[in-house]
Amino acid sequence: MTTEQLVAQINKKQSFLCIGLDVDLTKIPPQLLETEDPIFEFNKAIIDATHHLAVAYKPNTAFYEAYGIKGWKSLEKTIQYINTHYPEMYTIADAKRGDIGNTSAMYAKAFFEDLGFDSVTVAPYMGKDSVEPFLSFEDKHTIMLALTSNEGAFDFQTKETEGKELYKQVLETSTSWNNASQLMYVVGATKATYFTEIRKIVPDSFLLVPGVGAQGGNLQDVCKYGMNNQVGLLINSSRGIIYASKGTDFAAAAAASALTLQQEMQQILAGRK
Numbered sequence: 001m002t003t004e005q006l007v008a009q010i011n012k013k014q015s016f017l018c019i020g021l022d023v024d025l026t027k028i029p030p031q032l033l034e035t036e037d038p039i040f041e042f043n044k045a046i047i048d049a050t051h052h053l054a055v056a057y058k059p060n061t062a063f064y065e066a067y068g069i070k071g072w073k074s075l076e077k078t079i080q081y082i083n084t085h086y087p088e089m090y091t092i093a094d095a096k097r098g099d100i101g102n103t104s105a106m107y108a109k110a111f112f113e114d115l116g117f118d119s120v121t122v123a124p125y126m127g128k129d130s131v132e133p134f135l136s137f138e139d140k141h142t143i144m145l146a147l148t149s150n151e152g153a154f155d156f157q158t159k160e161t162e163g164k165e166l167y168k169q170v171l172e173t174s175t176s177w178n179n180a181s182q183l184m185y186v187v188g189a190t191k192a193t194y195f196t197e198i199r200k201i202v203p204d205s206f207l208l209v210p211g212v213g214a215q216g217g218n219l220q221d222v223c224k225y226g227m228n229n230q231v232g233l234l235i236n237s238s239r240g241i242i243y244a245s246k247g248t249d250f251a252a253a254a255a256a257s258a259l260t261l262q263q264e265m266q267q268i269l270a271g272r273k
C-alpha cells in the first residue's frame with residue numbers, strides 16, 4: 001500500500017488507529033482453546049468486529065513465534081485473512097529485524113513477498129546496509145525504531161554522542177538513505193514531549209506510535225505535538241483493545257474499546273479544520 005492510499009483510508013475512516021494483534025493464549029477466552037487454531041479464531045473475530053474503526057493491524061511476530069510452526073501458520077492465516085477480506089487495511093509485521101545486507105534481504109522477502117505485509121518494523125543498530133534491503137521493495141514501508149516507548153529507551157537512544165542524542169542521529173542519517181521516502185519511524189506515546197524535536201527532523205514521515213492504553217501514553221499529547229498535515233500518525237493499541245473482555249463478548253468489547261479511541265481521533269481531526 002502506498003502512503004497516499006494510507007492517508008486516503010485515514011480520511012475516509014476518520015481514524016488513525018492501529019490494532020496490535022499480540023495474542024497470548026493465556027489471555028483469550030477459554031472456549032477458543034477448544035478450536036483447531038485458537039490464535040487465528042481470536043484474530044478473525046477481532047478483525048471482523050473492528051476493521052471499520054481502524055486503518056491498520058500490527059501482529060507482533062513474537063506472539064506467534066512463541067508457539068512454533070503452529071504459531072507461524074496462525075500468523076500466515078491472519079495476514080491472508082486481512083488481505084483477502086479487508087484489502088484496504090494497512091498491515092505491519094512487528095518483527096524488529098535488521099542484519100547484514102544479504103540477511104536483511106531475506107527478512108524483507110519473508111515479510112513482504114511470502115507473507116504479504118505492507119510494512120515491517122526494523123531495528124537500526126546495524127546501520128544503512130542493514131536497512132536499505134527492506135527499502136528496495138516498491139510500495140512497502142520500513143518502520144525503523146527511533147525513540148521507543150519503554151524505560152530502556154533512555155539507556156542508549158537519548159544519550160548524546162558528538163553533542164547529539166542518538167535517536168536524532170538515527171533519524172537524520174536515515175533521511176539520506178536510498179528510498180528514504182519509504183521509511184516510517186517508531187516513537188513511543190510515552191515520549192510525547194519529544195515529538196516537537198522529532199518533527200523538526202522528519203516533518204513529513206509517518207510515525208508508528210505504540211504505548212497508549214496499557215503503557216500509559218496519552219493520545220491528546222501525541223497528536224498535539226506529533227501530527228502533521230497528512231496526520232502522519234498511526235496510533236497502536238494492543239492489550240487495551242484485544243483483551244477488553246475475556247468472556248464470550250470479547251470481540252464486541254474490543255470493538256467498544258476501539259470505538260472510544262476512534263471517536264477521540266475523529267474529534268481531534270475535526271478540531272484541525
Ligand SMILES: O=C(O)c1cc(=O)[nH]c(=O)n1[C@@H]1O[C@H](COP(=O)(O)O)[C@@H](O)[C@H]1O
Pocket residue numbers: 020022060094121147148149150186187188210211212213214215236237238239240
Ligand atoms: O515497534 C513496536 O510496535 C513497539 C515499539 C515500542 O517502542 N514500544 C512498543 O510497545 N512496541 C510494540 O507495540 C505493542 C504495544 O502493546 P500494548 O502495550 O499492549 O498496547 C507491542 O507489540 C510492542 O512490542
